[in-house]
Amino acid sequence: MKKTLSKNPIKRQREEKRIKKLRKASRIVQGVEIPKGALPADPESQFHGGGYAVKFSYQDIHYSCAGCGKKEVWTAEQQKRYFEVQKGNIYNKPKWCHECHVKRMQDKPGTKPMSA
Numbered sequence: 484m485k486k487t488l489s490k491n492p493i494k495r496q497r498e499e500k501r502i503k504k505l506r507k508a509s510r511i512v513q514g515v516e517i518p519k520g521a522l523p524a525d526p527e528s529q530f531h532g533g534g535y536a537v538k539f540s541y542q543d544i545h546y547s548c549a550g551c552g553k554k555e556v557w558t559a560e561q562q563k564r565y566f567e568v569q570k571g572n573i574y575n576k577p578k579w580c581h582e583c584h585v586k587r588m589q590d591k592p593g594t595k596p597m598s599a
């Protein structure tokens with residue numbers, strides 16, 4: 484079966500208008516639309532460790548601490564600071580609450596805190 488793109492000019496115009504609006508509101512980062520409620524990222528400031536993974540936006544991550552099971556939130560603002568200011572590893576995911584992380588850091592010096 485042949486796949487056909489929509490040639491409807493009205494549809495296309497509407498889409499272009501939408502993208503223009505998103506761009507104006509900085510809701511597009513390098514051609515990627517930022518989901519509603521997400522914090523736009525600056526992929527240029529991220530440290531990729533030689534890989535190609537980049538983040539275009541940040542959203543609050545809800546997780547349970549692997550040590551004590553406490554419910555934690557890694558906020559979009561904390562992620563932005565971690566990845567863009569502290570140059571944290573892009574593949575890092577939150578696993579520990581602040582207390583457990585501090586405890587772990589005392590055992591293993593040099594680990595960057597992922598929340599403050």
Ligand SMILES: [Zn+2]
Nearest residue numbers: 548551580583
């Ligand atoms: Zn914990």
